[in-house]
Amino acid sequence: MRVGLTGGVASGKSSVATILAELGATIIDGDVLAREVVEKGTPGLARVVETFGEHLLTADGHLDRAALGAIVFNDAEQRKRLEAIVHPLVFERYAALEAATGPDDLVVHDIPLLAETGRAGDFDAVLVVDAPDEVRIERMVRDRGWTREDAESRIASQASREDRLAIATHVVDNTGSREELRARVEEVFAELTAAAG
Incomplete structure (x- = not known):
């Protein structure tokens, strides 16, 4: 059973992923993999630097995420x-990791930008973690x-709440x-494992 898990920034998606893992x-x-594919020495980092400039490297050769974020978060292009x-x-890493799982496993792909990528149809189910924008803004100000x-x-740079809910087969209100x-x-x-069985 392949499940896509998504939710906007500060929706609580990581908390839901943790609970699902415990179960x-x-x-x-996806966030972990997105960091891995641009780690120091990777072809991904080389392409990012080639595209956006050497100034995105820290003194020790790692990606300066804050500097990259400043470039991309307010510029759609x-x-x-x-x-x-x-x-x-x-997606290459996803495929490799998924291939290593067993046939009866409930495999949850934690993909922050699932609604944006148009790949919801690749999954047997899509679980959307939902909270109103105002609640998420309060969390980012208070907790981050x-x-x-x-x-x-950041909220404006992601899919709308309505777009995420439109791809959901299951909604978790947070x-x-x-x-x-x-x-x-x-x-x-329980519903997902029953459906998988």
């Missing part, structure tokens, strides 16, 4: 250029120390307590 799902995390480099590399402007800009979140994730996990 026995195999998690393949630059973001597309970056995605054209990173996305194919990430972002300015309200930065939080709003506006309540940690216990309520866990109960809902357990419910969805």
Whole structure:
């Protein structure tokens, strides 16, 4: 059973992935893979530097993520250029990791930008972690120390809440307590494993 897990920035998607892992799902995390494919010494990093410039390298040869973020988050054209480099590399890694799982495993692909990539149809189910924009802005300001402007800009750079909900086969509302979140994730996990069986 292949499940796509997505949610906008500060929706609580990572918390849901953690709970799913505790319940026995195999998690393949798109954010982790997106970092891996541009680590020091990788062909991915070489292509990013070739495209955007040497100034994106730190003194020790790693990618300066903040500098790259400043370029791509407010410029759709630059973001597309970056995605054209990173996305194919990430999908190669996904395929390799998935091939290593067993036939009865519930494999959850944690993909922040699933609605943006148009790949929801590649999965047996799509789980969307949802919270209103205002709740997510509050979380980014409170928990991450972002300015309200930065939080709003990041939300604006992603698919709309409506676009994400449109691809969902299961929605996990994350506006309540940690216990309520866990109960809902357990419910969805049971539904997914029943469907897989």
